[in-house]
Amino acid sequence: MDRENVPSSLVQFARLDSLIELARANSLWPMTFGLACCAIEMMCTGGSRYDISRFGAEVFRPSPRQSDVMIVAGTINKKLELAVKTLYDQMPEPKWVIAMGNCAISGGPFKLPCNYNVVEGVDLLFPVDVYIPGCPPRPEALLEGIMALEEKITGTRRWPRVEPA
Amino acid sequence: MMTHPFVRALIYLIGLMAFAGLNAAYLVWCERKGAARIQRRIGPCEVGWAGLLQPLADGLKLMTKQLLVPDGVDAALFRLAPVLAMLPGMVSLAVIPFSDTLQAREMELSALLIFAFASVGMLCVLLGGWASGNKFAIISSTRAVSQNLAYEIPMLLTVITIALIVGSLNLRDIAMEQQGNLFHWNLFRLEGWHILTMWISFIIFFICSIAETNRAPFDLAEAESELVAGYMTEYSSMGYGLFMMAEYINIVVGACLTATLFLGGWACPFGLAPGWWWFVLKIYVLIFTIIWVRWTYPRTQIYRLLNLSWKVMIPFSLVNLLITAGLVKFL
Numbered sequence: 026m027d028r029e030n031v032p033s034s035l036v037q038f039a040r041l042d043s044l045i046e047l048a049r050a051n052s053l054w055p056m057t058f059g060l061a062c063c064a065i066e067m068m069c070t071g072g073s074r075y076d077i078s079r080f081g082a083e084v085f086r087p088s089p090r091q092s093d094v095m096i097v098a099g100t101i102n103k104k105l106e107l108a109v110k111t112l113y114d115q116m117p118e119p120k121w122v123i124a125m126g127n128c129a130i131s132g133g134p135f136k137l138p139c140n141y142n143v144v145e146g147v148d149l150l151f152p153v154d155v156y157i158p159g160c161p162p163r164p165e166a167l168l169e170g171i172m173a174l175e176e177k178i179t180g181t182r183r184w185p186r187v188e189p190a
Numbered sequence: 191m192m193t194h195p196f197v198r199a200l201i202y203l204i205g206l207m208a209f210a211g212l213n214a215a216y217l218v219w220c221e222r223k224g225a226a227r228i229q230r231r232i233g234p235c236e237v238g239w240a241g242l243l244q245p246l247a248d249g250l251k252l253m254t255k256q257l258l259v260p261d262g263v264d265a266a267l268f269r270l271a272p273v274l275a276m277l278p279g280m281v282s283l284a285v286i287p288f289s290d291t292l293q294a295r296e297m298e299l300s301a302l303l304i305f306a307f308a309s310v311g312m313l314c315v316l317l318g319g320w321a322s323g324n325k326f327a328i329i330s331s332t333r334a335v336s337q338n339l340a341y342e343i344p345m346l347l348t349v350i351t352i353a354l355i356v357g358s359l360n361l362r363d364i365a366m367e368q369q370g371n372l373f374h375w376n377l378f379r380l381e382g383w384h385i386l387t388m389w390i391s392f393i394i395f396f397i398c399s400i401a402e403t404n405r406a407p408f409d410l411a412e413a414e415s416e417l418v419a420g421y422m423t424e425y426s427s428m429g430y431g432l433f434m435m436a437e438y439i440n441i442v443v444g445a446c447l448t449a450t451l452f453l454g455g456w457a458c459p460f461g462l463a464p465g466w467w468w469f470v471l472k473i474y475v476l477i478f479t480i481i482w483v484r485w486t487y488p489r490t491q492i493y494r495l496l497n498l499s500w501k502v503m504i505p506f507s508l509v510n511l512l513i514t515a516g517l518v519k520f521l
Contacts, residue, residue: 051243118255
């Protein structure tokens with residue numbers, strides 16, 4: 026996976042940058058924000074069986090000003106489009122987006138010629154860093170998404186990659 | 191050991207800053223681990239051994255995050271409020287007696303000083319909420335003020351009962367008065383039947399200190415289900431970080447005060463080897479209790495919170511004060 030280039034930081038610290046990246050990767054605070062059934066899986070990831078807090082990512086901040094990663098979990102309607110876009114704009118840099126589930130990726134089961142009110146993919150609104158396919162994806166998939174985002178931030182993968190059988 | 195007063199002040203300044211900073215960082219870790227254990231989770235465990243590097247990662251991330259000052263805020267006050275919020279806790283630590291020799295500044299009325307600065311902390315919350323120019327922040331900060339006002343009264347009334355028994359508002363004198371084993375502590379004091387009223391004082395004081403530090407079940411100011419993130423809604427980066435640190439330092443000050451006023455300060459329960467280690471043990475037991483309460487009880491409602499103070503706590507503490515005064519006078 027390509028390493029992310031962060032153009033937004035004006036001041037560069039050379040070696041220290043990798044330390045900062047490590048800190049950011051290990052402290053990804055998501056926004057308390059769920060749109061549809063994928064959010065149920067997201068809550069389950071925070072629960073005791075899957076426990077997202079092991080990776081330091083359980084601090085679901087209610088305010089976009091304090092969150093680092095936006096997990097778009099669910100279908101985005103035309104009516105919700107503006108609200109989601111506003112929430113993204115309210116987040117301070119550096120910020121990342123995880124598109125969770127088929128609806129957030131492409132419109133999923135609602136991508137029909139007769140359907141007029143569904144945004145076909147959250148990447149039409151703002152850039153997305155990690156796509157997690159599934160309808161809905163299992164909590165393990167979300168954890169894998171968090172790890173993929175960590176890999177994207179630091180450039181190295183901490184945990185062994187599991188190849189599909 | 192005699193040292194120059196300036197050197198002594200410098201050493202205590204550095205020591206207290208380090209104590210406050212370390213506590214603020216690692217109490218967050220304790221909180222997250224405690225929450226996880228109570229909810230049958232593991233908690234942070236991948237960042238360093240047992241997640242011990244988690245506060246470091248969080249701190250570095252918060253410091254390198256963009257500090258947003260949105261349009262429509264009062265820019266000067268918005269920047270000032272989180273810095274000022276750190277102040278009361280830090281100043282209060284200066285008069286806390288950790289042991290009979292370890293106290294940055296001994297002064298008469300040191301208990302009063304802590305309460306005066308607690309009110310300053312409330313003003314900082316109001317300042318932060320007001321400067322944000324956000325409706326949720328303003329509602330939250332007015333809530334915080336009404337809550338703090340309501341709970342300061344029973345808290346101070348219970349401190350008066352201590353002052354009646356000990357005859358001083360100097361925290362060092364109060365702790366010195368309780369030296370010896372368990373039954374010399376204010377909470378279990380056998381002489382003069384004070385054990386009867388001190389329990390009520392202690393319970394009222396402990397509940398009030400939870401409410402004063404805006405902790406669950408009384409964290410109405412940051413009720414995220416109704417007020418986004420409360421008065422911190424518009425704060426990103428270290429603005430938010432400083433408010434969080436201030437909250438944890440206030441918890442430490444609250445625990446220190448409870449330990450000094452009721453639990454004998456640095457005295458050992460068995461009368462052996464009194465020293466700062468007992469004091470530290472007591473404050474961490476109290477802090478653990480506060481974390482335990484937070485993750486056990488759901489948040490209450492604002493009118494219930496105010497009713498609890500004005501209709502239950504204040505009458506009880508007033509009657510308690512009268513009984514204590516009677517005991518001191520006639521026994």
